[in-house]
Amino acid sequence: MTQKILFIGGLGRSGSTLVERLLNELPQTIAVGETVHLWERGLRDRERCGCGQQFADCEHWSRVGAAAFGGWDKLDLDRIIDLRWSVDRSRRLPQILRALRNGVISSDQQVYLDHLRAVLLASAEIAGGTEIILESSKHLSTAALLSLDPALDVRVLHLVRDPRGVAYSWTKQVKRPEADDQLMPVYKPSRTAGRWVSDNLGFQRLAAEGVPTLTLRYEDFLAAPAQSLASITQLMGLDQPVDFPFLDGDRAHLTTPMHSIAGNPLRFGGDELVLRLDDAWKTELDPSAQRIVTTICRPVLGRFGYKR
Template sequence: MDAKTDDNQPTKVLFIGGLGRSGTTLLERLLGQLPDTLPLGEVAHVWERDVRDDEACACGSAFSACEFWQRVGEAAFGGWHSVDVDRVVALKNTVDRTRHIPTLASRRLKGPQLELVSEYVSHYRKIYDAARSDSRARVIIDSSKHASLAYCLRWCEGIDLRVLHVVRDSRGVAYSWAKEVSRPESPRGDEMTRYSPTRAAMLWNAQNAAFGLLRRRGVPVRRVRYEKLMADPRGVVRRLAEWAEIPVTEHQLRYIGGDYADLGPSHSAAGNPMRFTVGRVPLRYDDAWTVGLSPTRKTLVSTLTRPLLSRYGYTEPAPQPTGTVTVQPRRPSDADETATESVTAGASDE
């Protein structure tokens, strides 16, 4: 990167959150092409999938053979061999869970809890700082998704945290979680986790509600609807870059067309298999759920998620399958404007 960074300043981290299968990896790939940004993938999984299991980096090399990640590990910890993975995982199980969000959302943490959270997030800060120094990027992108991790990171003074909360229609998310998806980075040929429609609906509620509360705790949060991203990818990315204070010109956005994006290689450490895709990628609104999800399951998921579906503007009739690459953006309602008030002055949601 040509940009110069001030090592005395907190590292700016753009955290992409939301329930998986909502378009978070795609958004990371699009934002990761911007100047002065560095996408790291789902850093939450580095400890087990990469340091311990040596899965593949998005560059195609095993984690242990990726020169970028080895430089980061050396700068952050004196080498990945120095990381006590069992300790990090134990801390994760102790503080980084959805059930701990009410405590993490408190205005103050008690001494013992604060010590554990501080120890846990210090590992992330070291990775972010080392990656920033190595790349000279101004903004580090972490697409870990989990709201509980975002709540932990808010307690780290060395991180300038901003959150992109990605939302997709709960019925589309539920349909996607039921599909079989292989994990090509896994040497054991593992598949991604699958959830029943009921389980997916409950997780959708929990994760999305948590990001709404995070906004009220003073963390800058901007909501991004998957459907709107697909309808206007370049416009959405341009506005998100402006919100995140990433200088960008229209010429620098030319990699995003009306229905495609030209994506280069990255060192994403974990995430959806599409992180391995390089070259021209079609941007298609995935509406397969409108015919693939049975009426019974549609009703079930709609009922379980109705309050937030209404808040996010998904209570209109489900779109009809078109097979086209774009969808028409919905005009925001007055209820949306009230529900999406941002901490950052002048910012509006996508």
């Protein structure tokens, strides 16, 4: 039997944490966060879990480590971190896509996947045999790598947001509560725009390789949350109709705890979410920066329904 994984993909600041928190309310799911960061940020740097506790003190993750490996201390962490960087990063994407096409997985890819799969399966087991794991690493390379594993049934929710909104978000200083309020990196709009083009085209390529994918604009999600969640549950293969009792107009009342690795500070927000589009970029992002982003993204803006 394969384990279903809903992979939340897309460029950072495209609404993935909000969507993840809403999907985590469904009884059929469990959110694990960004497993790509488990080894370094969770295990090595002991950052905080989504529940607020330090990773090492979180009972949920201790149980996952015990079920997966007989305890996290049984792992050769340095080796796994090396492996992660040798198989799961953007520049390794051509190798992963080749493996996806010819079905030949390298030994490094295999060993890394074995570790990742153990964590995912243990998470499902600890949660009482959860039907669907929400994986929100976002990275295209992680989505492609997980798709190589025949024991996993990976479906991708590809989130896209107006690149001018994404670019503006990456110019703001944001604290990381899970890491003593260190600041998240800040990027120039031109850099974000380049990433926006390559990432979004990359997810389309992955879909063309046969990975089941739903592309959803964050703006459309917020305009019709219930309808959007219904499309996502369809992608997950859940029987319709699924109720979303946590939705209340443009608000959501959350009750399910989330033990997630890394991710946006919104993870630590309250249990009340306002589902409203933040389009501050229209007035706050410098017009010349808006023009730069528009110019760089112009060849693909129309493909995702944005104004050129």
